[in-house]
Amino acid sequence: MKSFAVFALASTIALPALASAQTAAPAAQASAGVSVGATVYDTSGGVVGTVDTTDGTNAVVNTGTVKAAIPLSSLGKGEKGPVLAMTKAQLEAAASQQQAQASADFKAKLVPGAAVYGTGGAQLGTIKSADASFVTVTTTSGDAKLPVAGFGPGPQGVTLGMTADQLKAAMGGAAATAPTASATAATEATATAATDTAAPAKKKK
DSSP states (O other): OOEEEEEOOOOOEEOTTTGGGSOOOSSSBOTTTOOTTOEEEOTTSOEEEEEEEEOSSEEEEEOSSOEEEEEGGGEEEOSSSEEESSOHHHHHHHHHHHHHHHHHHHHTTOOTTOEEEOTTSOEEEEEEEEOSSEEEEEETTEEEEEEGGGEEEOSSSEEESSOHHHHHHHHHHHHHTOTTSOTTOOOEEEEESOOSOOOOOBOOO
16 A cells, blocks of 8 residues: 655643742743743753743743743743743653643544544544554545544644645545555555644655
């Protein structure tokens, strides 16, 4: 069977209660002074990470290992920049723990009959079966066997990191190069590095 690439959904871990569980950061809150690119420090002056984005409510802090959404109310204002009452190691440990829990909760939703949506918002089909590595999705064009890493939570529910057109084109391309295969045969897919959007690329055998 042919294979095609499916792109995993990029994710940021939201950590609304982390800083509040620690000792409060010193000085006034820095909600007005947090900007993209700013370096975030811990209370001892150690570097925690840099601000990737901010929406006025949360700041996404990138430690180089994880990205965590930190409430601006949890950031204090220090001499060198924003201050978080957690070290880099503490933030990464907390984010990893929450990510593992979120992953387990999401995988529990990969059950037969569950609707699957694409990144464009259109429904792609429904889950036929799922195991620890792959999810088989029944679409109007047949069944597609896809890596579980290509799925993630979305605003409508279970979401695959492809649009409806990308999935249809990939399935059609696989069928064209394997004319003897049944139109409803499962198409094995391999996950690639996490990315927000990318066109599917055929993978050599």
